[in-house]
Amino acid sequence: MSVLAKSDPDDLIRAWDDLEDKPKWRWLRKPETGLVMVRGRAGGTGAPFNLGEITVTRCAVVTEGGENGADQSYTGQGYLAGRNRRHAELAALFDALLQNSERRPALEDAVIKPLAARLEARRHQASAKSAATKVDFFTLVRGED
Amino acid sequence: MYVAVKGGEAAINEAHKLLAEERRGDLAVPELSTAQIEEQLSLSVDRVMTEGSLYDRKLAALAIKQARGDLIEAIFLIRAYRTTLPRFGYSAAVDTAKMGIRRRISATFKDIPGGQVLGPTFDYTHRLLDFKLAAEEGDEGETSGSDFAELPDGVAQLDDSMPRVVDLLKHEGLIEEERPGEKPESIGDLTREPMNFPVDRDVRLQNLARGDEGFLLALGYSTQRGYGRSHPFAGEIRLGEVAVEFVPEDLGFPIEIGEVTLSECQMVNQFKGSTEAPPQFTRGYGLSFGHCERKVMAMALVDRALKGRELGEVVDSPAQDEEFVMEHSDNIQASGFVEHLKLPHYVDFQSELELVRKMRRERREADLGEKDPQAVEAAE
Incomplete structure (x- = not known):
């Protein structure tokens, strides 16, 4: 869910479009935008305090069983920062599909791992750019010493 | 009225x-x-x-x-x-020690585990206007990206572990410790309940975090200039991305809903001790969304100044006065009250005008009366 929430919505749209065998599904809860109060800690380690809110969009879907009745139905949740309803919808759909142990391994390989790799690459790049700004100041000896 | x-x-x-x-x-x-x-x-x-x-x-x-x-x-x-959106709940407290660092500097220690990382900063620029930025698109000197950070092959990464610099001082017990409280359910939220003085640190930090940067900057500056002197050092300033974790009621387990960019400042202040506390370094804390470095530094200075009472310091400067600081830090409240003066106050002013006329008349009559009581009687 974390990977689905943090990924670029366009990547999710592409992954959904590429998906063969899309399930039938219906809303359990339509996308709704609200707020979550983000907390910090005094001094980083101390008592928690309320820093400020963040917009969050949530929704829930349920996939319907196949025509032969063999498939189960699965519930998927989308909970993510921001107000992108389509993003929340796709996150919930993938979450539902990932509940299905038969589909899970293929989806992990085809969708989640590439998305996670993209996130990792993004982090890697930011880290490398910052690493290039690492500084080692010299402390000068003062004249009077 | x-x-x-x-x-x-x-x-x-x-x-x-x-x-x-x-x-x-x-x-x-x-x-x-x-x-x-x-x-x-x-x-x-x-x-x-x-x-x-x-x-x-x-x-x-x-x-x-x-x-x-x-x-x-x-x-x-x-x-x-x-105010138009429902509140889904509260996040778990973000862990800034696990920040994906983009900038991290300490003015107190030169050699820190993970190193000093300048990141995207105005510091050390010459503050000369760059006329290249004023060039119109298509002109010579258009921002082409050649001045941007590049990624040579095999470039180094930042260390995975970037411990907080102030935590390094903890081992010697020389610095005031920040311990987690016991009751998370009692965290004050001033979007829900009004402030009642004296307030706890949680409400104070929330108030400062949303407070006006200019107001906090001036107050922080005043502490440096001697109004509540506290001799600060920037123990650490860091900027980067932190995961936000939230436990939805309907799921019952924590999920990461995304990442936020945060700025954090840990001020370290010399403290010569008082009847309440031994000589040690005390701390001030600043935290904000996004990259608001000046704001978090000012916030940390003011947070420290407001600890005066609990540390047994003499509290006589504006930045140390909790009620003064917290009641005036919010620029929306402040501009609301200042700017409402623009609205028509015709009736209000008419009554004031009447009042001033009446007072002047009374004063004049009193003055006359002192000189010649009979003249007043005659006039009446």
Whole structure:
């Protein structure tokens, strides 16, 4: 869910479009935008305090069983920062599909791992750019010493 | 007392049309997109998110556009918008020790595990206007990206572990410790309940986090200049991305809903001890959404100054006065009260006018009476 929430919505749209065998599904809860109060800690380690809110969009879907009745139905949740309803919808759909142990391994390989790799690459790049700004100041000896 | 007025609808509508026209400016100049504001005026966006107390870059960019770049007006729009949304709950406290660092410096220790990382900073620039940025698109000198950070092959990464610098001093017991409280359910939230003085540190930090940068900057500066002297050092300043974890009621387990960019400042202050506490380093803390470095530094200075009472210091300066600081830090409350003076106060002023006339008449009569009591009697 974390990977689905943090990924670029366009990547999710592409992954959904590429998906063969899309399930039938219906809303359990339509996308709704609200707020979550983000907390910090005094001094980083101390008592928690309320820093400020963040917009969050949530929704829930349920996939319907196949025509032969063999498939189960699965519930998927989308909970993510921001107000992108389509993003929340796709996150919930993938979450539902990932509940299905038969589909899970293929989806992990085809969708989640590439998305996670993209996130990792993004982090890697930011880290490398910052690493290039690492500084080692010299402390000068003062004249009077 | 304010007495309401009515009417003026046509004029108000025309004024709003004129405002829209002024906002758009010269039609020969291309319209600014909110995406451009989000990407290229990102520090304005960060300030509006922090003081608007709502993390949403797109909304902040829209507010800035609508407010014609007036950041306090934009903050007002954000504060108004947030009241229209339901509250899903509270996040787990973010762990800034696990931040994906983009900038991290310490003015107290030169050699720190993980190193000093300058990141994207105005520090050490010469503050000379760069006329290349003023060149129109297509002109010579257009920003081509050649000045941007490049990634040579096999470039080093930052260390995975970037411990907080202040935590390094803890081992010797030389620094005031920040311990987690016991009752998370009792964390004050001033968006839900009003402040009652004296307040706890949680409410104080929330108030400062959404407080006006200019106000906190001036107060922080005043502590450096001797009004509540506290001899600060920037123990550490860090900027980067932190995961936000939230336990939805319907799921019952924590999920990561996304990442936020945060700025954090840990001020370390010399403290010679008092009847309440031994000589040690004390701390001030600043935390904000986005990249608001000046804000978190000022916030940390003021947070430290407000610890005066609990540390047994002499409390006699504005920055140490909890009620003064916290009641005046909010720029939306402040501009609301200051700017309401623009609204028609005709009835109000008429009664004041009557009152002043009456007082003057009485004074004149009293003056006359002192000189010649009979003249007053005759006049009456």
